[in-house]
Amino acid sequence: MNFWETITGSDLTREYKAFEVRAQALPADHRAAWEEIKCHLFPYGDFTGRNLMPILDSALGLLEETAADGQSIHEVLGDDVKGFCTAMAGGEGARSYRDRWREQLNRNVARKLNRLGG
Template identity: 80%
Template sequence: MNFWETVTGSDLTRKWKAFEARSEALPADYRSAWEQIKFHLSPYSGFTGRNLMPILDGALGLLEETAADGQSIHEVLGDDIKGFCAALAGGEGARNYRDRWRAQLNRNIARKLGRLGG
């Protein structure tokens, strides 16, 4: 990946289009689960979403393999897709972007107040 691709995000666009092309080959119930996985993983994304690309690639690979084996989507993911996504992102209670921004804001405010108070 070169600097220009990083700045413009063209590498992410290319990867995203590849994910969508791969997902089109899945059965309908798997495509529906893929849409839910993307939705439930989005809160764990960084500003650009670059951190989710390996996670999404792994999740799509799992769906492709299990669909090829003939397993039902409920055998693979169960009924808790949101919990599955939380586990993929680092476990239940994993920090999402709001948590990171809140912590950063609190650190900045504490630093400013420390300068004012002492």
């Protein structure tokens, strides 16, 4: 990965498109689970989403393996796809982008208030 790819995110776009090509080969129920997994994982991403790429790769790999073994999606993920995604992202209490933005806003407000009061 070169500097330009890092700045523009073209490496992420290329990798994400490769994920989608792989996902198209999955059976319908596994593809639906893939879409749901993506929706539940994106809140845990950083600004670029670069931190999610290994997690998405692992989740897609799991879906590919279980589809090849003939397992149903409910055997693999159960009924709690959101809980599965939370566990993959770092467990309950893992910081999402909202948490990071809230902390940044609180720091900025506290800094401004300290300047006004001090």
